[in-house]
Amino acid sequence: MNIIRCIFLALFTFQIHLFISQESTTTPSFSSNISNLKNPSSEITFSGFYRFLGYVRNQQETFPNNSGKTTAIVVGDFYREPMLLLKLNGKTKDNVSFGADLMINSIYKGPAIENNRSLTLDLGLNLRTSIVTNFGVFNFSSGGVSWYRQSRLTVWGNRSFNRMSIFERRPQTPLNNNPLNRYSNYYNDGLIDQGVRYGSRAFQGLFLNATKLPYNFSIKGVVGKSNFNRSFLETSDNFTGCFKIQNKLKENFTIAYNYLASSADVDSISNNKRKYFIHTLEAHRKWDKIKFHFEAGLGNYSGPEENLGYGEALIFNLKANKSAKIPFNLQLYRIAPEFVNVTGNFLNTSVLEVFPNVAGVGATIRTPFRSPMVGLGFPTNNRQGGSINTDFSIGRLKINGGIGIFAEIDTSYADVSYIHNVNGQTLSRIYLFGRSWGPYNFLNSTYRNSFEDVSISDTNNYGLANFKKFFNTIELQGKYNTTIFNHNFYIFSLTRLNSCQKKMHGLPQIGSNALISQLSQEIDISYSITKNAVLVLSYAIERIIGNEFTDIGDSPDANSSSLFFEWLGLERFNTYNNARNQRNRLLGIGLDYKIGANAILFLRHNQYRYYDPNFIENHLKGSETMLELKITF
Amino acid sequence: MLLFIGTIPMGSFAQKNETVWFDGLARSYFARDVIGETLEQDTLSAKNASNGYNLVDLNTHINPIENIEIFAQLRIKNQFGSFFGSGTSIDVRQLTAKGTIKNKVRFSIGDIYLKQNRFTLFNYNEDLSSYENNMFKSYRDIIHYENFYTQNRWRLQGLQTDFSFEFDRFIRTLEVDFFITRPRGSTALSNTTYSSDLLLSGGTILSKLNKKLTLEGNYINLFELPSSGTTNISVNNPVYHSALTYLGNSKNANFKHTLQSGFSERNWLHSELPNGASDSTSNSTEGLFFEFENEYFKNDSTLKITLGYRYVDPNFRSAGAQSRRLNFLPENTNTIYPMYTNSSLTRPRSIFDLLTDETLYNQDISSNLMVFNPIYSNVLPYGDATPNRNGIYLKSQLSTKRKNLVSIINSGFFREVIGQGTAYRRNFILLKGAVKFNLHKIFSWEKQMSLSVSSENEITNRLGDSIESLSLNSHQINVFLSTEIARKLFLQFAFKQFYANGKEFLTQRDNYGNITNFVLTNFDQKDQLISAGISYMLRENVYANIQYNWWGMSFNDQAYPNYNYRRLLFILSVKL
16 A cells, blocks of 8 residues: 555656656657658659440340350450559659559359459569760660550551451540541541550560750660560560660661571570571651651561561651642562561561460450461551552542552461451450351451461462462542531541452452452441431441452352342352352441540440351351440549 | 657758658679688589679668658669679668657657667677778678678667656656557468467667666566467567666766676477366576676777676577577578588687578577577677676776777676586676777878777686586687878788687577577687788778688687688678
């Protein structure tokens, strides 16, 4: 009891003196825990979008190996696109930027956890910094995926003449202030903004961009990886690096040297490598109304399967502006089969192995490989040729078009492949990234597109085609704008004719002269119903005709390869074949409706048909309905 | 009657008004390893291997109300070479709530970083890391960051609180700290058996008696909660500690004398409740320690000398202070080229592995003495709390006023308290020193240039007959040259060599820490690491570093073949 009393008195005394005391300790009191100070990063912002895509496909005609499921109800994009993209962007006090793009998806298939835990990165993490010195400005970035572009022969994404149907939307397409702007921009400029990735290639690694260097030099480069030419083991060496040294000789005249090297170990102990390298020289010159671009180089490919040695490549481009008397764009190129590259602005058709075949690195993305029959502006290696394009207006009618002739440099595979201009996306959605699928294993699906391989029976002893292939292409686009009942009306017409044959011709061939001929016609209409609503319509047909040197169908009867003359009853002009005789069709209707600032609703419905009477089982028919809500922030 | 005075500096929480703010770390890492030239062929391993990643640790600080903070660290990581979402992970790395109640009682819940003193709760630096130079800072930063090593604290999960009183007579302050954490939760060992929760709790009462005298008492206990599992054996390891510190000063210098002592208990409780029998304990040990340390430091920071005497009982066991960072368990294999030669031998660990392999490190509190490798640390493998040591030590830091020259010396002369397996006791000599020449200051150059040299030597001897006697000598040399070639851009070169020669008995212990066997091991090896690179330092925690390493190990008269490897390293580390 006395002890308690003493403690009480002591504490009481302390308390009294506590209040009259002015002295205080300055050292912090003991804590077993860490002390931390608030030190916020200077800037962190978030941006991104929410994109709901509801999809219903109803198949009336299916391939025979269909499981019986004819209706598909899907939420979310098929092609690994974010439903919620949350882009984190930060900047430290040291001017180091960092970013990550969080991708959050939910497939709305019930409350089970496995259906609702999809949180990942869309592309990856990036760190960037900029150093300003007396010698120049040096921009570094590290990480990936970053979109990189250097030159057409080294690193360049596919950029053609933007002749396409704009009925279908791409998820990367930004929203416009007004739904009609998408169509008016396409009418005026012929370009739809496809986001940063358009025209560039995905790379990971260390990036450098040095500008304002002495003597007007600039340098850019990357050491890292692309999603091509990869090793099976992730830890094995597989790198792609490139750089560009550019000098601005005059205000409108630049020259550049480009280098690219790609190497991948192809066995577990790194004994064998598959590699290629490229050196190119490039020149850009601009006059008042004419632009000139030239790039030429040497490439070398070697691998355990074959050593191709050196091959040359040349791209020449002369373009007169629209303001010139005769607006034109002349493109010439020659790319040897030994000039192998998968990140340039041309298709690789000579080495299959450089395509990715490793899970997780875009393994499923394999472009047409076997002598692809492509549109204008899509060079391929083992090919040479040229095209001339023009672009002019007659009143409100805007016309652009081009014609091209191309030839193989050396004989190649006994195949031809062609990309579907109509129903390409629809087919690719039926079997995502499938290779050699369909009842005849003709079909191949890529990212939002599909192509078919055609076998050729005229072969040599090595199984290669017994001849060089020649390709012809014509593209013609018309765009017209008027008003109906004081509302804007746009109509877009696109005609494409491609053919591949054994001999050179000035124009595309149709019928038995061509191994394969492809004719497509697409018409898109947009009509502004109100300020916030646009009605869209689309109609497209595609005809593919093969001759007797290509795959022969299983139909006992030959079918007409000229429906028009058959319809007219002009048997004299009508022809019949047993090879490919495809008749594809798409009829679509849609609505773009702005529901608020940065929020637009897109509704699309189409009826499709993929049909070939000579290949009895090649018959698909059905409809697709898509409801897309995109909100950006 | 309560005598709280808010001595907790809470201004730190109120610097800005944002409810949510961020900081963190971002890192790009890439390493490519290549097999070097060796006599013994290795055609089974890949000639080269590479890996890399990018990560952002986004520290999200949420201040819903003043003086309360919720902290979450999210790790977003993607592997180098994985495209379009593969190889991506998003994890929660830390989650904590902390704040103060009525500006008086500070608390933290969740992930907390705790430290008491060097004998109760302390996370000692890893072996051979004392005098690391800047060349390997990027490696060392990763090891520390990934293993949550900060300020010699253990990262634990639980609750911590502290508060203090101030008085104006008899004593100046009374400071109280308490924590309870769970280093390991109960887990299912099988369908019907569960391990027990392992808890670590402790407290401190510290009083600044006056301006010069401080008295403190610490308590910590690592224990298993038998009822939380189905195993009937649980460890209990309380440690008691007290210290008295005297601070003195003269015109130009300060003195500090610290006397501290404490004791520990450790036993395993065998609960017999299911059988109706009474509980019993086994493997009980008790031990004490004592240390008297004297510090002298000049006010101008040119000289600091520490002289002390320490005694630690052979049976002193303090899990919080004796748990090691480096984990030398045999199953903990090297990440880089774990096997080598065409005979597929397990590659012996080198100093390069210790420097670069974050997976070799431990984050757990261990109730038993962890395995150590005597060549890397035989004198004080468990830091100052190493049991069975008795000796004196001397440390000094000397520098010129302009910091032209900075030197550090750390020496110790220790002896075992009792012999292990023999009546003879080991003698230990510890000699470590480092000197740094700031050449740019010596020669008044504008750009920075420095040369650092360090030497770390450990000598162990034991007398006795041919079986009992042992002798082990290990020595590490570091040389580092750094020169600034452009503003903030440094060209760097480093050489590191480790040499060990002699014989030592490795102790083997059972699950209760009792020695069961001694394994005689001969050492005669040399590790070398040469490195050259460039570093761009925006500031201390923001840098880009590219370096090339040549490293390997050679053995004399031993069964292992020599090896050599090379590495290209790139690191971009940004503290956000």
